[in-house]
Amino acid sequence: MNNLLSLLQLSDPVLPIGGFAHSYGLETYVQNGIVHDKTSAKEFITQMLSQNIHYTDAAFVSLAYDAALENNIDRIIMLDEECVAVKLPKEIRQASSKLGTRLVKIFGAVQRDEFIDRLKSAVEAGDMQGNYSVMFGAFAAVLQNEKADSLTGFYYNAAAGLITTSVKLVPLGQQDGQEILFSLQLLIKSLVEKSLFPDKDLIGLCCTGFDIRSMQHERLYSRLYMS
Numbered sequence: 001m002n003n004l005l006s007l008l009q010l011s012d013p014v015l016p017i018g019g020f021a022h023s024y025g026l027e028t029y030v031q032n033g034i035v036h037d038k039t040s041a042k043e044f045i046t047q048m049l050s051q052n053i054h055y056t057d058a059a060f061v062s063l064a065y066d067a068a069l070e071n072n073i074d075r076i077i078m079l080d081e082e083c084v085a086v087k088l089p090k091e092i093r094q095a096s097s098k099l100g101t102r103l104v105k106i107f108g109a110v111q112r113d114e115f116i117d118r119l120k121s122a123v124e125a126g127d128m129q130g131n132y133s134v135m136f137g138a139f140a141a142v143l144q145n146e147k148a149d150s151l152t153g154f155y156y157n158a159a160a161g162l163i164t165t166s167v168k169l170v171p172l173g174q175q176d177g178q179e180i181l182f183s184l185q186l187l188i189k190s191l192v193e194k195s196l197f198p199d200k201d202l203i204g205l206c207c208t209g210f211d212i213r214s215m216q217h218e219r220l221y222s223r224l225y226m227s
Helices: 002-010 026-031 038-051 057-069 073-086 090-110 114-124 132-142 147-169 174-183 185-195 208-217
Strands: none
Touching: 002 132, 002 147, 026 147, 026 208, 038 147, 038 174, 038 185, 038 208, 057 073, 057 132, 057 147, 057 185, 073 090, 073 114, 073 132, 090 114, 090 132, 090 208, 114 132, 132 147, 147 174, 147 185
């Protein structure tokens, strides 16, 4: 039960780390009229999960989880550096670092563990950026959550966050948002299975459109979100 509760807290979309402030390029898609209704919002979220997050952040969650089980802080730092390198848009890199460092601040204060203390010290010393996905994977392992459950929580967090943003931006009704979330269950289950042992050669693979829209977001005339 304690493991489940810790995972629920770790993957809670309303955890106060600032996730609500980022649209990950969705705001650009909405302003350009590409995402404009329930169907196009679902397509955006589906593609984001399967063609972007699957090959980037979810892979880092999986690999950081493994490294944390081995108490391999050097491997965590290398993954953190690689995570920075594959995030081309500036605002996406900044968002990943901000969310991750806030996650460290929250869990580092309540979870007394030598490995977490070393992670926290590395972030505070500037030895690593503390990217969100890397920190999520490390904390999930330290908190003794099963890897598949941890990845499920991570994908759910991403999907729920994107749906909340879609409801605000498109806009959509709350019922529409919940129907989209329900419809993604089989996709998330499939992606979790694929992410258990990610292909390291495919890390960083994503749809170029996501990066372009995120870069364009930096120059939008008006916007509600930071990325």
